[in-house]
Amino acid sequence: MVKTVWIRLDNAPHQHRKALTRTALEQGLREIVLLPDDCRKLATLGKYTQIVIKGDELTMDGKTGKFLTIESKFDVDRALGLAGKVDFVLVAARDWKVIPLENLIAEYQGARTKLLAQVATAADARLFLETLQTGVDGVVFDVHDDRELSEAVKLLSQARKVEIPVSEGKVIRIDSLGSGDRVCVDTCTMLGVGEGMLIGSQAMGMLLVHSESKHNQYAAPRPFRVNAGAVHSYIMMADRSTKYLSELSAGDEVLAVDVRNQTQNVVVGRVKIEKRPLVLVEVEAASRRFNVILQNAETVCLVSGGAPVSIVDIKVGDPVSVWVGEGEGRHFGKSIKENILEK
Secondary structure (H helix, E strand, C coil): CCCEEEEECCCCCHHHHHHHHHHHHHCCCCEEEECHHHHHHCHHHCCCEEEEEECCEEEECCEEEEEEECCCHHHHHHHHHCCCCCCEEEEECCCCCHHHHHHHHHHHCCCCCEEEEEECCHHHHHHHHHCCCCCCCEEEEECCCHHHHHHHHHHHHHHCCCECCEEEEEEEEEEEEEEEEEEEEEECCCCCCCEEEEEEEECCEEEEEECECCCCCCCCCECCEEEEEECCCEEEECCCCEEEHHHCCCCCEEEEEECCCEEEEEEEEEEEEEEEEEEEEEEEECCEEEEEEEECCCCCEEEECCEEEECCCCCCCCEEEEEECCCCEEECCEEECCCCCCC
16 A cells, blocks of 8 residues: 655745755655645746644645644544545654554545655654554654754655565466557656566456666667556556556656565656567466466566566566455456456
């Protein structure tokens, strides 16, 4: 589950709020808590989501929330009573104890209300995001200066590089096909050797298709690109939903995965759809079969044995990196617990 990371600037010195807002936007933070007057004054610094705070009331894009300082059992009970009544609740405490936070997390599980915890350090944020395994839905950094802002940036970077369980499957079939429409996904990020995207014909199993960061004799490297495959294929998005490759457009965020199972969110800058000869690669993993249909070209690579290998050189019996979902189906790209067979 993707966690929310906000920063709160209404408590920062008045003369520093503009500079802190600009720096936050430059560092990729896009949800900022501000006073009503600052929202008006700082709206032109960039495109971002303003969360307006006025007393204990919070508003964001038509949604409402509450801010509560936890100082006693009465405050905990009040927070518990808000579950399901507002869109989000932000809680803060001068002396956090894990047990009250556990009570809140347990109460809010399954409720429509998102539970956010106010923090001052990345270490606190990690604790709150992991408590009871599920953790809070997000954290809000109360920022007063550049040092505290750097803590928020550190957490955002770490949150975008969570692990995803990629394992090895075995190639059981390779077939050359006729021509079809394939998609190149050009991103706004330079991807490294060992890094690519999860692509497949089945939503519950996708292969790691490598970026064009590997040097070869046919074309100059294009490390921003993944030649991802046929238009019908699924791609794993940054929020762990899926889209068809044909649906991608500039500004979408997709998930990049490397050979160490580390991830980062990357922004799509351009999508190129062209008719090219295709090849089908079918693999077996976790007693199931999955396939991906790719352009039949030397520059297109899967990951085998932890390294990029051209599909021209991939053979039946070779290991390849594959992500396998836990029996999940997809409905409009979202994971659902339903028996869906895709062949």
